[in-house]
Amino acid sequence: MNWWHLLNKKPMSNSYKFIDPDYTYTDPKTGLLRNLQDITDPEDLAFVESGVVTKRLQELYENPIKIKGIESLFEIHKHLFQDIYAWAGKNRIVEISKEGNQFSPTSHFGNAFRYIDKLIAEFRRIPKDNKKRLAGKLAEILDNVNYLHPFREGNGRTQREFLRLLALEKGLNLNLNPPDNKNVYERYMKGTVESNVATLTELIFELIETKNEN
Numbered sequence: 001m002n003w004w005h006l007l008n009k010k011p012m013s014n015s016y017k018f019i020d021p022d023y024t025y026t027d028p029k030t031g032l033l034r035n036l037q038d039i040t041d042p043e044d045l046a047f048v049e050s051g052v053v054t055k056r057l058q059e060l061y062e063n064p065i066k067i068k069g070i071e072s073l074f075e076i077h078k079h080l081f082q083d084i085y086a087w088a089g090k091n092r093i094v095e096i097s098k099e100g101n102q103f104s105p106t107s108h109f110g111n112a113f114r115y116i117d118k119l120i121a122e123f124r125r126i127p128k129d130n131k132k133r134l135a136g137k138l139a140e141i142l143d144n145v146n147y148l149h150p151f152r153e154g155n156g157r158t159q160r161e162f163l164r165l166l167a168l169e170k171g172l173n174l175n176l177n178p179p180d181n182k183n184v185y186e187r188y189m190k191g192t193v194e195s196n197v198a199t200l201t202e203l204i205f206e207l208i209e210t211k212n213e214n
Contacts, residue, residue, distance in 0.1 A: 018152075019095040025087070025152045033153060035084050052083040053157060060161060067165050069117045076165075077151055077158040091150045098193075103149035112148045119144060120166070128170045131208060138163055138174070138208075139191070139200035146192045156192075163204075172208045 020026065025033055030040045039045045056079055065075060078089025096103045104112050123137040145159045160176040167174035178184055184203065191200035 015098055017097050019097075024094055033085065036086060037084065049081075049084050053080050053154070056080045056082070057157075057161065060165070064165055064168055067120070067162070067169065069120055070113045072165075073145065073150070073158060073162050076161050077154055080158060080161070081154050085153070087152065088154075092152045094152065096149055096152075104147055109148070109150065112144070116141065116144050116148065123166065124169070126170075131172070132205060134167075134170055134172070135205035135208060136197075136201045138167060138204050139197050141166065142192065142200055142204075143195055143197050147195065167208055171210055173210075174204065174208050176204075176207065178207075 018025075027034055027040070030042075032040060032042060032045055035045060035049075037048060039048060060076070060079065065072065065079075074089045074091070081088035091106070091109060093106060095105060119137065119141045123134065123141065126133045126137060128134075142159060142163055145162065146155070149155045151158065157177075163176060164174050176184070176188055184207070187199060187203045190196060191203060
């Protein structure tokens with residue numbers, strides 16, 4: 001369970017709300033996110049965004065970056081979304097909630113960054129052959145990064161890549177987004193939406209493989 005849910009544990013639904021009266025991120029006419037390609041059709045934006053992010057993800061598979069700490073989450077987001085959003089790699093300045101249950105308030109980002117860096121340091125001290133403990137710590141990191149939700153868009157894709165690169169440091173492959181695997185997707189969503197570290201630990205433990213197992 002993440003640092004904030006220890007104080008206020010409420011399950012979140014899939015209905016997002018954004019407090020953005022000044023239209024910092026969206027075009028008031030179309031309701032779409034402002035984007036570098038001036039796309040005004042929602043289906044076109046979804047298609048183009050998916051294509052450019054998939055390309056950038058492949059680049060990270062071919063040339064993985066070293067996770068330094070929480071700042072690497074922002075580096076990953078910038079890389080993935082640099083072709084579509086001017087604010088790629090920058091933390092959000094609006095509040096996000098689901099059905100009245102708020103993600104980390106922007107005013108608490110500093111404390112959250114320090115806590116996640118502490119979890120990453122703990123992960124690095126776990127022996128490479130202790131997959132159960134590694135899975136548990138990765139699940140704890142994922143839970144906290146998901147609650148942080150530092151970006152206006154693209155949090156899920158960024159945090160899954162962040163976890164993949166952390167696991168790679170221990171010689172482990174981790175794919176939290178396997179194609180056409182509804183079971184993995186549903187368990188991943190349940191674990192993140194409900195802040196259920198046990199569910200996430202079980203899922204990650206099942207998915208992680210040492211590189212020579214592939």
